[in-house]
Amino acid sequence: MTNVFFKPWVGENYKTTGFNGKRILVLGESCYCGECPGCAEYDTAGNLIPFEKEDGKDFEKCRDKIPDVVNGFLAYTEGESKDWSMKTYRCFTDVFMGHKCTPEETKAFWNSFVLYNYIQTALEKPRVSKEPWQWETGKKPFFEVLAEYNPDVIIVWGKELWNNMPTGFRIDDSFKNRWNDGLRYYNNGKRDIPTYACYHPSTYPTNFNDEDTLCFRRLLER
Numbered sequence: 001m002t003n004v005f006f007k008p009w010v011g012e013n014y015k016t017t018g019f020n021g022k023r024i025l026v027l028g029e030s031c032y033c034g035e036c037p038g039c040a041e042y043d044t045a046g047n048l049i050p051f052e053k054e055d056g057k058d059f060e061k062c063r064d065k066i067p068d069v070v071n072g073f074l075a076y077t078e079g080e081s082k083d084w085s086m087k088t089y090r091c092f093t094d095v096f097m098g099h100k101c102t103p104e105e106t107k108a109f110w111n112s113f114v115l116y117n118y119i120q121t122a123l124e125k126p127r128v129s130k131e132p133w134q135w136e137t138g139k140k141p142f143f144e145v146l147a148e149y150n151p152d153v154i155i156v157w158g159k160e161l162w163n164n165m166p167t168g169f170r171i172d173d174s175f176k177n178r179w180n181d182g183l184r185y186y187n188n189g190k191r192d193i194p195t196y197a198c199y200h201p202s203t204y205p206t207n208f209n210d211e212d213t214l215c216f217r218r219l220l221e222r
Contacts, residue, residue, distance in 0.1 A: 001144040003048040005040035006031050007063050008116035008145060009070040018152070019112035022220050025151035025193075026092075027142075029161045029200070030119040031065045032126060040121045042137040048120075062122070066115060074110060077103045092157075092201035098213045116145050118161055126202075135164040142166065146188035153219055154186065154193055158200030169195070175218070178211050183219075194222065 014023060041049040073086040093106050101109065118138045119130065142165070146154075156162050159179060170192060173182035177197050185192035196219050198212040 001141065001148050003042075003046065003120075004141040004144055005048060005063060005120040006065055006117055007067065008114050008149075009067045009110075010114050010149070011111035013108075013111050014114055014149070017112070019109070020220060022153055023149070023151045024113040025145070025149060025154045026113055026115045027154055027156045027161065028115060028117040029158060030117050030121075030123045030130075033062070033065065033122040042120075042133075046137050046140040048141075065122075066117060070110060070115060074107055077106045079103070088200075088202040091204040095198075095201065095204055095210050095213050096216050098217075114145075114149050114151065116142075118142055118165070130164075139166050143186075143188065146186060146193065147190070150188060150190060151193055154195040155216070155219075156195060156197040158203075159197065161200075162197040175215075175222075177215065194219065 018024065043049055069086075070089070073089045076086060077090075089110075090106075093109055094100050097105065097109065119134050120138055120141050121134055123130070156165070162179075162181070166186070169187075170185040171182040172185065172194070175183040175194075175196075177183075178199070179197070181197065184195040186195055187193070196215060198215070199210075204210065
């Protein structure tokens, strides 16, 4: 994955049992860091430009941002840390499972799938405007991740990300999300992978009978 800057979280059981025998790729939008903007740079062809230590910053360590945040979240759910208030991860877990999960259930769930963020340059904070080039440079790394992990299913967080992903996909209108968009199929060079978009978990109400809960179940039964 030569053009991926932020490495994905890969659950320890992803390649063996996955989630009920399914390999799931969960696709988030972006990482946040106000310390060193410009940590990942891409050329006009969408290729990652090699990076070096700069002003005391080791960008190689930054590449583990996603696994570090997930490990912090799991430590929080187990009572090992009080520093993580991870509403987004908590809500996704509970809505996907359809009930408020125990720490044990949460850990087992997160160890079953891959989490990857589409935009490969850090944003300063949530809900800031993205530049067109940030969406554009996410394309090549995205397909590299699909080729590397070959998921059975992709779950996309949020309408904005959904609207800015690559085009040219096959659509199945027999399976629609809450925005009435059909199921997409992205090809990774091996097969077409069904792709479904849900609410961004940070926007979920406290409701375990959400429409997405039912769609997740249907999606995994296909």
